[in-house]
Amino acid sequence: MNTQAVLSIYRFEMARFFRTLAQSFISPVISTSLYFVVFGAAIGSRIAEVEGVSYGAFIVPGLIMLSVMTQAISNASFGIYFPKFIGTIYELLSAPVNFLEIVLGYVGAAATKALFIGVVILATSALFVDLQIAHPLAMIAFMVLTCISFSLFGFIIGIWARNFEQLQLIPLLVVTPLVFLGGSFYSISMLPPLWQTVTLFNPVVYLVSGFRWSFFGLADVPVGLSLLAILGFTALCLGIIWWIFRTGWRIRG
Amino acid sequence: MAAMVQIQDLRKVYDGGFEALKGVNLDIEEGEILALLGPNGAGKTTLISTICGITLPSSGSVTVGGYDILADYRKTRGLIGLVPQEINLEPFEYVRNTVAFSRGLFGKPRNDGRVEEILKKLSLWDKRDSKIMELSGGMRRRVLIAKALSHDPRVLFLDEPTAGVDVELRRDMWDIVAQLKADGVTIILTTHYIEEAEAIADRVGVISKGELLLVEDKSTLMTRMGRKELRVDLQDPLTALPDSLSDFDLALAEDGLSVTYAYDTAAERTGIARLVGAFSAEGIVIRDLQTSQSSLEDIFVTLVHKTEDAA
Structure with a gap:
């Protein structure tokens, strides 16, 4: 194991993050506050409570998930796409590192950044609503696993993308709609029966549900199923990345 | 090793x-x-x-x-x-x-x-x-x-x-x-x-x-591939090369004031001494001598062209 390489990549990527710390920090705080104003104040005045939890508090897990997923994807995809775009990937390909070390470095850094944003949003939320966390360990586990799995997913997108447009395509056309339709801002029990069934095909539902359970003990789907979903997604992404490096797809000519 | x-x-x-x-x-x-x-x-x-x-x-x-x-x-x-x-x-x-x-x-x-x-x-x-x-x-x-x-x-x-x-x-x-x-x-x-x-x-x-x-x-x-050239500058212009010099690979400049001799450095004898002797036997006065060697560039161009022609 080339630990030096893993640490070098990790530090290099984190340095990029710290250079833009203000931006990385302020933007999630502002957007979270906006969500509270818009969803909390406007919709929350009509929906007082969801299953015994105030609407403002109810949307917190979904808000965190939304940001963590999009941040993990954009950080990881950009992290590996940028060297491809400017050509510095030659160094990575000619270095004595294997795919696991490259993934640990890039995905580790992207997941750390996403986790940081998640914690910032959690802290910001605490300013607006009374938060209770019923299962803190489970909460941390779900958050960390989501950071890791979506960073892996972002890494795949970054390797797949041939231009900046493609880099934005999947997050914009697939991930954001899935998150919005995945029960981030409502309980799926509030939907008509047909849509409840349709929604169960949305993988994000399982993540948000499990994460919300760790806060309020409320879940749309069983917690075990949520955990299985996120572990399955992580395994799938790892499998794809392993295949990418074995075949050199889109990175090694 | x-x-x-x-x-x-x-x-x-x-x-x-x-x-x-x-x-x-x-x-x-x-x-x-x-x-x-x-x-x-x-x-x-x-x-x-x-x-x-x-x-x-x-x-x-x-x-x-x-x-x-x-x-x-x-x-x-x-x-x-x-x-x-x-x-x-x-x-x-x-x-x-x-x-x-x-x-x-x-x-x-x-x-x-x-x-x-x-x-x-x-x-x-x-x-x-x-x-x-x-x-x-x-x-x-x-x-x-x-x-x-x-x-x-x-x-x-x-x-x-x-x-x-x-x-x-x-x-x-x-x-x-x-x-x-x-x-x-x-x-x-x-x-x-x-x-x-x-x-x-x-x-x-x-x-x-x-x-x-x-x-x-x-x-x-x-x-191996280098060809050398000897340029002989003459005191007086020549209109034609004397027959006694026909053994040598010579070229007379248009103005008749210099003669170029191409030779192979890998050959056992370059023939320079013999050439100079032949010049004086003909009564041609040599003003100056200079040699030049073909560069890698010439070698390279020759090689690449040869393969292109063969292809």
Whole structure:
């Protein structure tokens, strides 16, 4: 194991993050506050409570998930796409590192950044609503696993993308709609029966549900199923990345 | 001792069907400087990329320091430093950080002192805290070299290191190469500049259309293929060459004031003494003599054209 390489990549990527710390920090705080104003104040005045939890508090897990997923994807995809775009990937390909070390470095850094944003949003939320966390360990586990799995997913997108447009395509056309339709801002029990069934095909539902359970003990789907979903997604992404490096797809000519 | 780099029947066919390398065989000895000459698209960069691990070979084998580049990639890549042709650097990074990053990437523990030495050697120490985007093109190329040297490689690949570089930097670059050679580093460089190969290489390889046409000692190559010319300047103009000189391969200048004699340096006798004797026997007064040797450039052009004509 080339630990030096893993640490070098990790530090290099984190340095990029710290250079833009203000931006990385302020933007999630502002957007979270906006969500509270818009969803909390406007919709929350009509929906007082969801299953015994105030609407403002109810949307917190979904808000965190939304940001963590999009941040993990954009950080990881950009992290590996940028060297491809400017050509510095030659160094990575000619270095004595294997795919696991490259993934640990890039995905580790992207997941750390996403986790940081998640914690910032959690802290910001605490300013607006009374938060209770019923299962803190489970909460941390779900958050960390989501950071890791979506960073892996972002890494795949970054390797797949041939231009900046493609880099934005999947997050914009697939991930954001899935998150919005995945029960981030409502309980799926509030939907008509047909849509409840349709929604169960949305993988994000399982993540948000499990994460919300760790806060309020409320879940749309069983917690075990949520955990299985996120572990399955992580395994799938790892499998794809392993295949990418074995075949050199889109990175090694 | 086995060669530092051994390339056996290396072939590379790209996905589109383009055959970039058509069975290259080459042994590169430890501590030598090998210059690879070839026109654009000859396969020079593909050859280097394959040895370094950036491109996968289609068939054939390569060993570096006795290790296979695929089976023992960690060992071979650790031995190799690569200075790519394109200036690929992250514009927002700092000089010192990017060099330290390369060192770590190649598995070497952090060593600020070593990084400082390398930066000083490349006259980059003053720029250590500058961003890449603030540097001139020449400075950026130095950064690329610093990155390649950061992990103390035993084999250094320089892919057209002096393309678009000013004279001063080119001289510096040659000095750096000479220093590395003194340290025992094996150096492989590709170039368009034949004078560069002439100035610094021990051996020269000529590659064209994915085939290695020849690899030879620079001096042997130049002697073997070199034609020399002797120019004889005359005191008084000649209208025609006397018949007694018809044995020699001579050409009379239009103004009749000089005669050119082409001869092969590899021949046992050059015939110069005999020629001068023949001149004085005819009563022709010689004013001056000068010789010139064909350069690598002429050799190179002849070689590449020969294969193109054959194809």
